[in-house]
Amino acid sequence: MKLSVPGVRRISAIPGIPAISARVALPVGLALAGLVAATAPSATAAPVTSLRPVQSASAAVLAAPDIPLANVKAHLTQFSSIAAANGGNRAHGRAGYLASVNYVKGKLDAAGFTTTVQQFTSSGATGYNLIADWPGGDPNQVLMSGSHLDSVTSGAGINDNGSGSAAILETALAVSRAQLQPAKHLRFAWWGAEELGLVGSRYYVNNLPTADRAKISGYLNFDMIGSPNAGYFVYDDDPTIEQTFKDYYAGLGVSTEIETEGDGRSDHAPFKNVGVPVGGLFSGADYIKTAAQAQKWGGTSGQAFDRCYHSSCDSTANINDTALDRNSDAVAHAVWTLSAASVPPPTGTVYENLTDVTIPDNGAAVTSSVTVSGRTGGAPLVRVDVDIKHTWRGDVVIDLVGPSGTAYRLKNSSSSDSADNVIATYTVNTPTETANGVWRLRVQDVAAQDTGYINSWRLTF
Structure with missing residues (x-):
């Protein structure tokens, strides 16, 4: 995070880059600890080849994966090693900064991103922005996430801002792993x-054509997200983005x-x-x-x-570690949610339970x-x-529980979501699960007065 704002000399204009316009309405989360599952009648569901259609949702929900803390910390270790090998920092105009750019770029290139290194000049030295685009999606709607990669000259800058840089790098790599x-x-x-x-960010924005700026409907910034005496602060600039993060926490x-x-x-x-x-x-x-x-x-x-x-x-x-882990997962949640990821038609073997559960x-x-x-x-x-029938779907919290007993949150509650029924599709990363075993849909009503039942659900591999 910066302290002062000196001038910048621009050395070249850059071509226009597409950006974003649409907003996404998001579910509001509610903390739920220690769910006590009352096991309802279960069907030993054999694979079916002819499915009873489930009503399609107006907007399918794609759940974000867990971002492995170990992977994020491995990037921080690399940033630390880069600083140690280059005078103890990764500051603008220093070899450690360019080595950091090259490290991140190499990971993204290997993962299938299209990367661009944008040059500018400041304080008599060449600076670099690294931009990475994931193929696909509406080119007139671009969801952008960013972090500054440079440190101050006095240190390696692992929290400021290796933490944000590592979190969005690992989120980008998760996008690739999921082939989102x-x-x-x-x-x-x-x-x-x-x-x-x-x-760097001023240079990018100032050289972006006006038409391309107008396409951007969201920029997400992550600067210092692993502070040792951590707090959990959310920017309050855009209501939709703000609520996305608040819901997650x-x-x-x-x-x-x-x-x-x-x-x-x-x-x-x-x-x-x-x-x-x-x-x-x-x-x-540095606030207290x-x-x-x-x-x-x-x-x-x-x-x-x-300190x-x-x-x-x-x-x-x-x-x-706790703050870095939570915030990294929140980055992925926002990227998945705000990008309104599409869900492909079901393929493979389907297991279905049609038994009503109150x-x-x-x-x-x-x-x-x-x-x-x-x-x-x-x-x-x-x-x-x-397919869940309910007279106030905002009351409903849904988890998928794998054979290992691990729960994967599909839907949080929302006091403001008064519509009927939950008819939706979720795609869930379950990297540690075996396919064989008992899979459970766990549902809880967390507020009074409205009622419902599980009508059906199906699992597709």
């Missing part, structure tokens, strides 16, 4: 010279606050200044954590969120099961079609 087919075009960016005054039972410490001090500012809707996450820098915040989030009151902010001790030891009003969770047998190997990606 979003409705919107996805673009990721790693900015140069942020620490000198948002230089509500689903974890984690309270958030509006981000004020770094408002206007990071790379979302150039986008916001030209009318692009922006949002993002932040875990705190209050007693109320320590009560809410843990950590130590009376200390800075990051190593802009210092040589901003190393791999300067990371809160959902108690404001009561314990119930399950409906299918038993899968005769298959070999794992189930890294499954499709779940759900």
